Amino acid sequence: MSLLGRLLSNRRAGEVHAAWNLPHLQGPDLLSVTSHHFVDGGAMPLEHAARHVGGRNLSPHLAWSPLPAGTAQLLLVVEDTDVPMARPAAHCLALIDPAVEHLASGALAARQPAAGVRVLRSTIGRGYQGPAPIKGHGPHHYTFQLFALSSAVGTAPDGSALERARPRALLSSLTTPVLARGRLTGTFER
Template sequence: MTLLGRLLKNRKAGETHTAWNLPNLQGPEQLTLTSEDFGDGEVMPLKQCAKQIGGADLSPRLAWTALPPGTAQLLLVVEDIDVPMAKPAVHCLALIDPSAAEHLEPGALSARQPGSGVRILRSTIGRGYHGPAPIKGHGPHRYVFELFALSAAADSAPTTPPIDQARPRAFLPTVTAPVLGRGRLTGVYER
C-alpha cells in the first residue's frame, strides 16, 4: 500500500469542492469550532481513526461558540480534502438541533446511537462518523470539520431523493436556508 501512496502523492482533492466553498453555504465566519481531542491543524488521536487501522471510529468531542440569533439547525460536514479523488470524501454529514445539543460528546456522530438532537445523513463512505484511514505513504491528510448555523431546517422541505437517501454532493447544494455563521476545525492524520 505504501507504493500506491507514493504513486498518488501529488493527487489530492483540495479545497475547491468542499462544502465550505459552495455558494449556498457562504456566511460570516463567526463560529469557533473546537475539540478537546486535538487542536486546529494538529494530529488526530488514533481512537478517532478508522477501525481498519487500529482506531475506534469514535467521533471527537466538538464544541462551538455561541450561535447567532435565529439559528434553527446546524449542519456538520467532515471532509478529507487530501483524498486522491476529484472531490473531497465526506466522512460524516449530520444535522444538529441546537436546542437539544450545545456540543457533541465523543461518539455522538455514531450511525447506530447518535447523540441527542443529532440526525445522521449519508456520507461518501456510509452513515455516521468514519475516521481517518489514509493510504500509507500518501502523506498527511487534512480532515476538515465544517459547522454551519442555518436560519431554517435543511430537512424541512421535501427533496428528491429524500434527504436520508441523498448522497452528500447531491444534498449539500440543495441547502437553501441562509447561513448565519460558520466555523471550521482541521485535524491531520498520516500513515
Template sequence: MSLLGRLLKNRRAGETHMAWNLPNLQGPDQLTLTSQEFGDGDPLSLKHCAKQIRGDDLSPELTWSALPPGTAQLLLVVEDIDVPMSKPAVHCVALIDPATGHLEPGALAARQPGPGVRILRSTIGRGYHGPAPVKGHGPHRYVFELFALAAPVADISGTTPVDRARPRAFLPTVSAPVLGRGRLTGVYER
C-alpha cells in the same frame, strides 16, 4: 512507504469542492469550532481513526461558540480534502439541534447518535467514519465544518428524503441562509 501512496503522492482533492466553498453555504465566519481532543491543524489520535487501521472510529468531542440569533439547525460536514480523488471524501454529515450545545465523543455514531443529532449519508455510509488514508500518501486534512442555518433543512426538491440523499446531491440543495459558520482541521498520516 507504500508504492500506491508514492504513486498518488501529488494527487489530492483540495479545497475547491469542499462544502465550505459551495455558494449556498457561504456566510459569516463567526463560529469558533473547537475540540478538547485536538487543536486546529493538530494530529488526530488513533481512537478517532477507522477500525480498518486499528482505530476506534470514535467521533471527537466538539464544542462551538455562541450561535447567531435565529439559528434553527446546525449542519456538520466532515471532509478529507487530501483524498486522491477529484473531490473531497465526505466522512460524516449530520443535522444538529442548536439546543444541543456541543457533541460528546461518539455522538456521531450511526447506530446511536447523541441527543439532538440526526445522521445523514456520507461518501462512505452513515455516521462518523474516521481517517484511513492510503499508507505513504502523506498527511491528510480532515475538516470539520459547522454551519448555523436560519431554517431546518428540507427534503431535496420535496421528493428525496434528506436521509437518503448522497452528500454531493444534498449539500448544494441546502437553501436556508447560513447565519454563521466555523471549521476545525485535524490531520492524520500513515
C-alpha cells in the same frame, strides 16, 4: 511507504470543492469550533481513525461558540480534502438541533447518535467514518465544518428521505441562508 501512496502522492481533491467554499454556504459570521482531542491543524488521535487502520472509529468531542439568533438547525460536514479523487470525501454529515451546545466523543455514531443529532449518508457510509488514508500518501486534512442554518433542512434534493441523499447532491441543493459558520481541521497520516 506504500507504492500506491507514492503513486498518488500528487493527487489530492483540495479545498476548492470543500463544503466551506461552496458559494451558497457562506455566512456573515464566524463560529469558533474546538475539540478536547486535538487543536486546529494538529494530529487526530488514533482512537478517532477507522477500525481497519487500528482506530476505534469514535467521533471526537466538538464544541462551538454561541450560535447567532435565529439559528434553526446546524449542519456538520466532515471532509477529507486530501483524498485522491476529484472532490473531497465526506466522512460525516449530520443535522444538529441548535439547543445542543457540544458533541461528546462518539456522538456521531450511525446506530446511536446523541440526542438532537441526525446522522446522514456520507461518501463512505452513515454516521462518522474515521480517517483511513492510503498508507504512504502523506498527511490528510479532516475538516469539521459547522454551518448555522436559518431554517431546518426539509427533504433531500429528489424528495426522498435525507438519510438516503448523496452528500454532494444534498450540499448542492441547500437553499437556506447560512447565519454563521466555523471549522476545525485535524490531520491523520499512515
